[in-house]
Amino acid sequence: MIIDEWSIVAESRTELPYAERVATVLAGQSEPHLLTGEQYLETLADGRRLIAPDGTEIENVAAHPVTSAAASTFAAIMDQQFDPRLREVVTYVDPETNRRKSRGWQVPTTRQHLFARREQIGVTTRQTLGFFGRPPDYGPALALGFLAIIDRVESESPEFAENIRRFVQTAGERNLLSTDLIGDNQSDHRVPRNDRPSTLRVVEERSDGIVLRGSKSAGSSGPLAHMFTLTTKLGEGLGPEGAIWAVVPVNSDGLSLVMREPTVSSGASREDHPLNVNGEEMDQIVIFDDVFLPRECVFNVGNLDLLQLHLDICVFAMWHILTRLSYRAQIFAGTAQVITEILGRENVPGVRRAVADIQLYAETLKAFSIAAITESQSWNGVEVPNPGIVSAGRLHSITNYERVVYLLQDLCGQGLISRWPEKVWDHPEFGPRLEAFLPGVGVTAREKNRFFNFVYDLTASANAQRVALFENVNAAPPAAVAELVYRNPERAKWARVVREFAGIPAESGART
Incomplete structure (x- = not known):
């Protein structure tokens, strides 16, 4: 139930609590709604509590070996907002203020807005090769979802509905980075959900706010964001005190982010690990x-x-x-093509079929992504990608991902295994021998080695394995997504067509 003593009119503040640090950094800038990469890194020095895998506390996100590479990758994405080649893709001009803002925080009211957002996702994916599931442009996703169902919130609490609107407005004005906080931590399922110590809950309701205790899992890019967008899934055994939607500043007092073991070595060279040097999302348990x-x-x-x-x-x-x-699948297809070219195996029928299958995966996901826009729906003035098509595409992406990665690895042959580090290539005796023994088509042996280092990072490294596991359960596990596909109401319409054609009465009792 809603907290009765909270008034409808929120008290006046000069700055919302989750935007104070960023507002200070942006003050006096010529682009008041856009953070440069350098400014973004500065905003992370806000007193947040991060626990590194060795148990020590991270004082400087931008400099610590566990987080610095990923922070630099995010900073490069923020700098795209000022790149003349990308500016019109990753930002937009707010027609009400005539100020330029991040495209991610643009509320889509037309299908063209969704197509523009899709193009932005492509730019970020090319920058990160899709290895970050929660890049800066992903952050607004849940907030836009809240806006899409704002009528239901408004009917329960006009104040909470206004909080959502103000959050989206402020986040756009401050170029804030958000990330999801949804999943409960894995625990003994024999214990009722409300009785588990890990379950996040409200332990105190006050006229000026709430107090939370418990935990959430897999904040992904939490150490790199300004806040979490927190939601709770409805499930058996959850009490009212566990029903929470909120925005949680990452630097909140009493909040600790305890990170898992890294899969990427901080000392690797770009030649040996051309993709992994960009860092990784350090999943964490978030303790309240x-x-x-x-x-x-x-x-x-x-x-x-x-x-x-x-x-x-x-x-x-x-x-x-x-x-x-879908963009990452195009990267897979491009990688498959380069493998065949530098190995001189383009005319082998089995190789051509494998490349075709990878391309088919890419084109199918692209079709799902675009079709979800062309059949979008308007919810409370927000243009929403078609949920049925999204679910079907998401399920296809999950169920075929592992096979596509296998096909890529298979195309490489011994290339993923027979790789030598930079220092061996620099060796005065053995470097020249390797150059003579291992050339590719149109590339030197060392260039071929560097390319297969890239393919290894993309498909077989510990980081790649973590990404594959993450994609399998990202947002919802395969079984849950399959259930969404099963529930698609579109099928019932065509079931009625079939019944009518076959002369079977609608009330026969068959599931529709």
Whole structure:
């Protein structure tokens, strides 16, 4: 239930709590709504508590060996906002203020807006090769989902609805980076959900906010973001105190991000690991030790009925994931082509079929992503990618991902195994021998080795394995996505057509 003593009119503040640090960094800049990469890194020095895998605390996200490479990758993405070649793709001019803002925070009201957002996802994916599931342009996805169902929130609490609108507006004005916080931590399922110590819950309701205790899992890019967009899935055994939608500043007092073991070595050279030197998303358990959230940060508390809208809220997130994977599949197809070219195996029928299958995967995901736009729906003035098409595309991306990666590895032959590090190539005796023994078509032996180092990072490294595992459960596991596909109401319409044609009465009892 909603906190009755909270007034409808929020008290006046000069800056929302999740934007204070960024507002300070942006002050006096010629582009007041856009952070440069350098400014972005500066905003991360905000007192957040990050626990490195060795148990020590990270004082400087931009300099620590566990987080610095990924932070630099995100900074490069932020700098794209000022790149004349990319500026019109990754930013837009707000017609109300005539100010340039990040494309990610543009509320899509037309299909053209969705196509522009799709192009932005492509730019980011080319920058990261799709290895970051929660890049800066992904962050607004849940917030846009909240806007799409704003009528339901408004009917329960006009104040919470206004908090959502103000959050989206402020995030766009401050170029904020967000990331999801959805999943409960894996625990003993024999224990009722409300009785598990890990379950995040409200332990105190106050007129000026709420206090949270418990945990959430896999914040992914949490160490690199300014805030978490927090939602709770409805499930058996969850009580009203666990029904929470909110924005949680990463530097909140009492919030700790405890990171897993890294899969990428901080000392690797770019020649030996051309992709992994860009860093990785350091998944973490996010622990709430009586974290206070001001009421401006709260979108729902205590209302279990609203949690039934979880899948509607996640539609933008699911479409972003599908679209990123469609671009990543094009990268896979391009990689397959280069493999065949430098090995001189383009005319081998089995090789051509493998490349064709990888290309088919890429084109199919592209078709799903675009079709979701061309059959989009308007929810409360927000243009939403078609949920049925998104779910089908997401399921296709999951179920075929492993096979496509296998095909890439198979095309490489011994190339993924027979690789030598930079120092061996620099060796005065053995470097020249390797050059003589291992040339490719149109490339030197060392260039071929460098390319297969890239393919190794892309498909077989520990980081690649982590990404593959992540993609399998990202937003929802395969079984849950399959259930969404099964529930697609479009099938019922065609079932009625079939019944009518076959002369079978509609009331026969068959499931539709």
